[in-house]
């Protein structure tokens with residue numbers, strides 16, 4: 437089980453997450469041993485398993501604390517995690533990343549062509565599992581994959597644009613991150629056959645949490661160290677992806693120092709200078725306040741679930757998210 441997932445503190449969810457781990461490994465076994473090796477790489481490298489954790493937590497909304505999670509919830513979580521990992525394979529090709537989850541990235545070890553094909557293979561396996569859970573789950577996952585692509589394309593279109601607006605940024609992260617977290621919760625609700633209003637509540641939670649999650653990720657990219665991230669920090673700046681802390685820094689009183697450093701490919705020295713300016717500005721703290729607003733929204737949307745295991749578990753996950761960034765930023 438990946439470390440850093442607060443849901444693992446709940447015994448019913450911890451047991452389910454272990455099943456997720458086994459099923460994830462099994463899902464990529466094929467007759468071709470090389471493809472199996474490449475497709476298994478990031479699964480074996482770990483990861484927090486936030487998405488399957490949410491599927492499992494959502495699925496136990498109507499259950500008591502010692503009710504085991506169902507096989508359908510486990511497989512729903514596996515399908516969501518496979519989409520996530522498939523998107524990481526493609527993302528690392530786009531970013532020419534060398535490390536991921538503190539391991540070699542797939543493209544770095546085996547080259548872009550194999551990384552793209554193995555990413556496609558993971559998406560295919562996710563789709564096969566989703567189809568086994570019914571047409572609604574299959575359609576939802578397909579739609580979510582499309583939204584991931586839309587969010588990512590939007591981000592590409594805005595690359596190196598210091599005029600990128602906050603609305604552009606929010607639309608992009610809604611597609612590339614929040615949509616899959618919302619879907620991860622929704623799949624849990626669907627396979628548990630919960631009443632529709634509860635499924636919508638869980639989806640709304642996942643969406644708000646997902647927005648906060650990406651903002652936190654973007655803050656950490658400028659404030660955390662390479663070791664804390666398991667990959668080089670400041671990478672978004674190098675790639676010309678101007679995220680919320682950077683956009684806020686551009687509009688702060690240090691904006692005049694930052695703007696001339698951006699707008700083009702950066703050397704590592706320029707990246708370090710740009711990071712220093714962003715860190716010295718009010719950008720990270722302002723972005724953290726936005727993440728906190730989304731977390732509050734997420735917690736408010738959980739209200740109808742009060743006194744359920746899902747409420748306790750998802751609340752713990754939300755609080756953990758803000759703690760993660762608070763220590764680095766304040």
Ligand code: GRG
Pocket residue numbers: 482483484485486519522523524526527530537555559581584585588612613649650653
């Ligand atoms: C092929 C499905 C597909 C998509 C193509 C490349 C792409 C379009 C989308 C990429 C979207 C992307 C990488 C979003 C970032 C999401 C994010 C916050 C990743 C980090 O998630 P964590 O922290 O990572 O949960 P771990 O390693 O813990 O699982």
